[in-house]
Amino acid sequence: MRFRTWIVAALGLGSLLLLVVVSMLTSSSRAREIFAQLDRLNTHYQNVDAKLRRLRSDVNLSGIFVRDYLLDVAREHVPEYRERIGQFRESNRATVSELRVLAAPHAEHIDNLEEQLDEYWQTFEPLFDWTATEKIFRSASFLRREVVPRREAILAIAQEVEELNNANLAAQRAEVTRRQAALDEELRRLLWQTVILGLVVMLVAVFRLRVLERRSDRERALAEDAERQLRQLSQQLVATQEEERKNLSRELHDHVAQVLTALRMELGRIERIRAPGDTRIGLAVGECKQLVDSMFRTVRDLALGLRPSMLDDFGLRAALEWHVRDFSGRYGVNVELNVEEDFDTLPDQYRTCVYRAVQEALTNCIRHAQARSIQVRLNGQGGQLHLFVTDDGIGFDPARRHAGLGLHGIGERVKELHGVMSVGPAEVGVGTTLAVSLPWPALAMEAPLARAAG
Numbered sequence: 001m002r003f004r005t006w007i008v009a010a011l012g013l014g015s016l017l018l019l020v021v022v023s024m025l026t027s028s029s030r031a032r033e034i035f036a037q038l039d040r041l042n043t044h045y046q047n048v049d050a051k052l053r054r055l056r057s058d059v060n061l062s063g064i065f066v067r068d069y070l071l072d073v074a075r076e077h078v079p080e081y082r083e084r085i086g087q088f089r090e091s092n093r094a095t096v097s098e099l100r101v102l103a104a105p106h107a108e109h110i111d112n113l114e115e116q117l118d119e120y121w122q123t124f125e126p127l128f129d130w131t132a133t134e135k136i137f138r139s140a141s142f143l144r145r146e147v148v149p150r151r152e153a154i155l156a157i158a159q160e161v162e163e164l165n166n167a168n169l170a171a172q173r174a175e176v177t178r179r180q181a182a183l184d185e186e187l188r189r190l191l192w193q194t195v196i197l198g199l200v201v202m203l204v205a206v207f208r209l210r211v212l213e214r215r216s217d218r219e220r221a222l223a224e225d226a227e228r229q230l231r232q233l234s235q236q237l238v239a240t241q242e243e244e245r246k247n248l249s250r251e252l253h254d255h256v257a258q259v260l261t262a263l264r265m266e267l268g269r270i271e272r273i274r275a276p277g278d279t280r281i282g283l284a285v286g287e288c289k290q291l292v293d294s295m296f297r298t299v300r301d302l303a304l305g306l307r308p309s310m311l312d313d314f315g316l317r318a319a320l321e322w323h324v325r326d327f328s329g330r331y332g333v334n335v336e337l338n339v340e341e342d343f344d345t346l347p348d349q350y351r352t353c354v355y356r357a358v359q360e361a362l363t364n365c366i367r368h369a370q371a372r373s374i375q376v377r378l379n380g381q382g383g384q385l386h387l388f389v390t391d392d393g394i395g396f397d398p399a400r401r402h403a404g405l406g407l408h409g410i411g412e413r414v415k416e417l418h419g420v421m422s423v424g425p426a427e428v429g430v431g432t433t434l435a436v437s438l439p440w441p442a443l444a445m446e447a448p449l450a451r452a453a454g
Helices: 005-071 075-102 104-122 125-129 132-273 279-306 309-313 316-331 348-369 398-403 405-416 442-453
Strands: 334-339 373-381 384-391 420-425 432-439
Touching: 005 075, 005 125, 005 132, 075 104, 075 125, 104 132, 132 279, 309 316, 309 348, 316 334, 316 348, 316 373, 348 373, 348 384, 348 405, 348 432, 405 420, 405 432
Parallel strands: 334 373
Antiparallel strands: 373 384, 384 432, 420 432
16 A cells, blocks of 8 residues: 555644634634623723712712802802712712622622611701701801711721722732633643644655655666666667668678679670671670669668768768769659868768768658758867758648658657757748758867978
């Protein structure tokens, strides 16, 4: 069973993503709860504090209002003061009711506060029946004995409620702080879990990738070695083919051509010794001579087609000129040859590569391109030997390049010499250009220098 890395990586990354999402959602929910609780706590504290401030304000204002009443000796203002005192009392009762709801845990203090407030407001009831004289003589002692002590008691109870509210706020804030610390601890724990899981996934992925890289390196090395062996085999096949062609061409030229020449000489001797009146032998000998001559031309063409002897005897330029003339005469195509330098000093492998490239290119121009005019240019520039074969045919179809063995063989010859071959559209107009670039061989560069020095 093959170990599939992508399954482990997918599970690890999925778990990591799920953990991150869950931790984010959980922390967000907990944070919202803490913030909501803190907001409720602040709101409750502010409400209780506001009620207490209003209660103390009403009590203090009522004391000031009662003092103003005692100083006012006009009887017609009594109903107004009575009504205003009643409003203060109703406001206090409403405030106490609201405090009872807000400060439910401190109900005992609220009851005590309510009782003191009732006594405080009841103390003011007899004042509205006093005469002006009673207001003058009794107001100071009344305020000192009855009003001030009760007011101080009410304010003391309100202070106690405020202190309890502050204590409750502090306790609630401590609880919020504890929950926030717990949230921070949980977030740190989730963070470490995420980091550990991420490290595990990373280690597994890195280990698996390392194994795959080593396997890929081995397979690439094997592929490169196999490619190198195939290239060597292809180059050996090309070299063997070229050597076999050379041997066949030499055999046809040296043996078969000599046999045909001897046969023709024998036919000539037979023709000379025949009887003067025997016309049948003369006709037969003439036909045999024609057959021998035709066979001789065929053998010569085969020998030159396999490998022209002039490539070895007279050099590359002569072989190319002969091939261009023969090609033009055979197919009726105008072929222009331009050899800009002397390439006769090239090694045999280079001469053979260039000649076969021109031969294959001209054949493709007739077979596939339907060309009527071809240009062959050979030059040497920048330490490179450049060959260009350009036709005016129908163009080049890249899909057919790998179909033929001719261009593949030329490509192998060029690669063996560390060169580059390309086939593409002609630079000007229509047609196709085959371009071959070969590094200039060291021996070919030393020969002209040696001749110049000599």
